[in-house]
Amino acid sequence: MTEAEINSLKESGKGKDTYNQPDFYNIDDLLSDEHKMVRDSVRSYVKRELSPIIEECAQQNYFPSHIVKQLGEVGCFGPQIPAEYGGGGLDYISYGLAMQELERCDSGIRSTASVQGSLVMYPIHKFGSEEQKRKFLPKLGSGEMLGCFGLTEPDHGSNPNGMTTHFTEDGDSIILNGAKMWISNAPEADVAIVWAKNPDGIVQGVIVERGMEGFTTPTTHGKWSLRASITGELVFDNVRIPKSNILPKVTGLKGPLTCLNSARYGISWGALGAAMDCYESARKYASERHQFGRPIGGFQLQQKKLAEMLTEITKAQLVCWRLGNLMNNGKATPAQISMAKRNNVEIAMNIAREARQMHGGMGITGEYPIMRHMMNLESVVTYEGTHDIHLLILGMEITGENAFT
Numbered sequence: 001m002t003e004a005e006i007n008s009l010k011e012s013g014k015g016k017d018t019y020n021q022p023d024f025y026n027i028d029d030l031l032s033d034e035h036k037m038v039r040d041s042v043r044s045y046v047k048r049e050l051s052p053i054i055e056e057c058a059q060q061n062y063f064p065s066h067i068v069k070q071l072g073e074v075g076c077f078g079p080q081i082p083a084e085y086g087g088g089g090l091d092y093i094s095y096g097l098a099m100q101e102l103e104r105c106d107s108g109i110r111s112t113a114s115v116q117g118s119l120v121m122y123p124i125h126k127f128g129s130e131e132q133k134r135k136f137l138p139k140l141g142s143g144e145m146l147g148c149f150g151l152t153e154p155d156h157g158s159n160p161n162g163m164t165t166h167f168t169e170d171g172d173s174i175i176l177n178g179a180k181m182w183i184s185n186a187p188e189a190d191v192a193i194v195w196a197k198n199p200d201g202i203v204q205g206v207i208v209e210r211g212m213e214g215f216t217t218p219t220t221h222g223k224w225s226l227r228a229s230i231t232g233e234l235v236f237d238n239v240r241i242p243k244s245n246i247l248p249k250v251t252g253l254k255g256p257l258t259c260l261n262s263a264r265y266g267i268s269w270g271a272l273g274a275a276m277d278c279y280e281s282a283r284k285y286a287s288e289r290h291q292f293g294r295p296i297g298g299f300q301l302q303q304k305k306l307a308e309m310l311t312e313i314t315k316a317q318l319v320c321w322r323l324g325n326l327m328n329n330g331k332a333t334p335a336q337i338s339m340a341k342r343n344n345v346e347i348a349m350n351i352a353r354e355a356r357q358m359h360g361g362m363g364i365t366g367e368y369p370i371m372r373h374m375m376n377l378e379s380v381v382t383y384e385g386t387h388d389i390h391l392l393i394l395g396m397e398i399t400g401e402n403a404f405t
């Protein structure tokens with residue numbers, strides 16, 4: 001899409017966004033003024049800049065890269081990272097609310113932000129050297145640079161420990177070989193956090209920079225989901241990288257999995273945002289659409305759907321809020337995060353399906369956001385640990401038995 005097309009969509013009034021969020025249990029009362037300010041500023045940014053263009057971006061399978069700087073300006077990149085390193089210096093509830101508002105618009109937009117904040121800035125901040133932090137974090141926080149996170153490989157998805165991407169050492173350099181697949185942001189990324197095995201077979205994080213010889217990022221085509229997000233591969237063919245680009249403060253699979261805790265937490269809020277958007281659209285449609293001489297919202301079957309949607313949304317809001325407080329106190333466990341990600345994505349998928357039915361034939365068109373959310377959520381339920389992997393993480397927590405080995 002050209003800049004002129006984007007401007008014309010914004011001026012056309014198409015995609016006018018009158019969204020108001022459901023808050024049946026007055027959860028706003030649990031939020032601080034700062035939380036509400038973050039949420040409201042991201043929401044008004046979404047209404048102004050994203051809602052007018054998102055449907056067209058998804059229809060055209062177009063990643064609106066011009067928004068990367070805007071997302072930085074509005075504070076969506078690493079709100080939970082300290083301000084001195086280019087983050088927002090905010091807490092985990094603010095981070096969650098920002099992800100909720102972005103995914104209320106589109107899961108692909110939230111993906112761009114959660115990869116940048118939780119999977120690129122977070123590992124550099126937590127596991128990087130002071131020099132790495134100073135070099136990369138401010139530019140990532142402002143959106144001057146875009147990052148991606150390479151863990152998954154063609155033959156190792158749910159089981160990243162099987163990865164074959166590896167490096168050897170050569171003086172002050174390492175030589176990286178292998179490939180990563182399904183990587184959000186990859187084709188446009190300036191830097192990639194890549195997890196690879198060192199000569200002892202131990203997983204380490206490496207910062208790979210665009211332009212390094214032998215490093216390519218082919219685009220993945222043909223997606224029916226996350227069409228406004230760009231996905232690709234990371235291919236390493238004898239890439240020479242200075243040893244100073246290795247993240248020095250972590251070894252082993254707990255490195256990438258620690259980053260995933262933060263990202264999965266953000267997804268639990270994000271999926272809630274998608275669910276709220278579907279619910280609100282269905283609620284409005286039920287009062288506007290007449291059949292048999294009355295609004296369809298007057299029929300008991302439609303009321304049942306809306307009542308059940310609102311119930312699940314309210315439960316998920318409380319889960320997010322509580323988990324956010326546990327995150328703020330450093331007390332959230334991986335299994336608690338798995339429960340929230342798994343539950344909230346599932347309820348969002350169910351709500352999207354019910355909302356689609358309530359919109360009748362119109363529900364399959366781009367006039368309403370439902371089908372786009374539905375298709376996006378098919379990725380969200382798979383990435384950052386599939387639905388079944390999170391169930392098994394919970395199963396292990398409950399029984400003490402590891403179903404993976």
Ligand code: TGC
Pocket residue numbers: 110111112114115149151152157158159160161184252253254255257258260261334383384385386389393404
């Ligand atoms: P296991 O032996 O259990 O653990 C290995 C080491 O890691 C530690 N650990 C964790 N540490 C921090 N947080 C967690 N959540 C952790 N889970 C495990 C563990 O204590 C151990 O440490 P140590 O010191 O003893 O070495 O590992 P396993 O090989 O049995 O695998 C466990 C399993 C299956 C749960 C894990 O591999 C897993 O979560 N698999 C799912 C893979 C996944 O989520 N991939 C996501 C790729 S990134 C992505 O999808 C981004 S999408 C972004 C977007 O667009 O939004």
Ligand code: FAD
Pocket residue numbers: 115148149150151152156157158159181182183184185226231379382383384385386387388389392403404
């Ligand atoms: P597999 O692991 O092959 O799983 C296939 C099926 O088998 C699943 O249903 C799974 O639940 C099931 N299964 C696997 N193991 C078990 C078991 N032990 N018991 C029971 N069932 C099991 N990855 C990144 O590293 N970075 C990214 O930025 C990124 N972005 C992505 C963007 C998109 C749009 C998508 C679709 C994926 C992205 N991923 C990314 C990859 C994602 O994390 C993986 O797709 C996911 O972890 C699952 O891996 P897989 O696709 O190889 O499926």
